[in-house]
Amino acid sequence: MHVAHYIRPEIPQMMTAPEQRAAYYVKHYWDGYSLADTAFIHSDDTEQLYADFLNALQYVDATEYRSALQSMMSRMEADSTAYAHFCTLGEKYLYDPNSPMRNEDYYIPVLEQMLASARLTEPDKLRPADRLKQALKNRPGMKAPDFSYxxxxxxxxxxxxxxxxxxxxxxxxxxxTNCRKYEQILSEMPAFVEMQEKGVLRVLAVYPDEDEEEWLLKSSQMPRGWIVGWNKQGDIRSKTLYEIRATPTMYLLDKQKKVILKDASLEQTIQYLSAVYPGPIE
Structure with missing residues (x-):
């Protein structure tokens, strides 16, 4: 990578605590990023820098990663090309349902900065405003919206x-196809099945769309012990009770139906249940 395009922050030697060093690094990560070359802004090098930055955020607390993300976006505001590209990178890495780095906690401060930015017109802000609204719904600790099936x-x-x-x-x-894969993996885990048999865990598989005939035809193929339902009322979609951008979409709720995990990956779900249940779930 050309030295004139990017210089990584040098952490002061006096900083010895790992959390202090990490906080300094993410805070100053973009200070040495050049906005002078449009080709560099759109290059694979910039994208790799972005991915590395996201990886570094795991070592700092929420206050620091929120500040670092918003500072990054504010820094890019100095150049319209850079700002537009970093908005696109945020969508690709943090929002796209197929991104392995998808992270709503990181995307929220990016969206908040976009809504405050003078770089975007009011029409430009409609989509990020809607995405922020959805992101702030059903957060961990919130009561999950009820629905019929x-x-x-x-x-x-x-x-x-x-x-x-x-x-x-x-x-x-x-x-x-992904749903079939998840269903098979979960239904073949002895401890996951045991949790259901003991009443510790219930799985509610819900079809939120309109093709009742197709749902009914294939409902018998669902794993044994799962509650299978169709949201006949259609309010999951019409009222966006839950944002379902890809299937399957999973939410883990506690006894009071408060959200523990929102739009969780299979790995996150298994990891959480493994921690709370004594039997191995793997």
Missing amino acids: VTPKGKQARMSGITADYTLLFFYDPDC
Whole structure:
């Protein structure tokens, strides 16, 4: 990487505590980034710098990573090309449902800065405003929105009626290949199955869309012990009770139906349940 384009921050030698060094590093990470070369701004090198920066944020606390992300965006405001590109990088890395680095906690301060920026027109701010609204919904610790569902046998029920220490909401599509993969992995984990058998965990697999016939046809293929439902009322989608940008989308709730994990990955779900349940879930 050309030295004139980027110089990494030098951490003062007097700083010896790892958390202090990490905080200084992310705070000053973009100080040595040049905005003079449009080709460099759009280069793979810049994208790698962005990914490395996101990786470094795991070593600082929430106050520091929020400040570092907003400072990064403010720094890029000095150049319209850089600002537009860093808005795009934020979407690609932090928002895209297929990104392995997707992180709502990191995307929120980026969106907040975008809404405050003079670089964006009011129409430009409509999409980030909606994304921020969705990001601030159903955060860990918040009460999960209730909804009704119908089972394949026609029984009507509500999510709030499920009694268990943990409820895993599994929003899926009958034709979703990834959903089949997740279903198989979870249903083949002995400890996961044991949690269900003991009533510690209930899985509610919900189809939120309109094709009742397709859902009904394939409902018998769902794993044994899972509650299978269709949101016949359609309010999960129409009221955006839960933002489902890809399937499956998973939420882990506690006994009071408060969110523990929002839009969780399979790995996050397994890791959390492994920590709270004595049997190995792997």
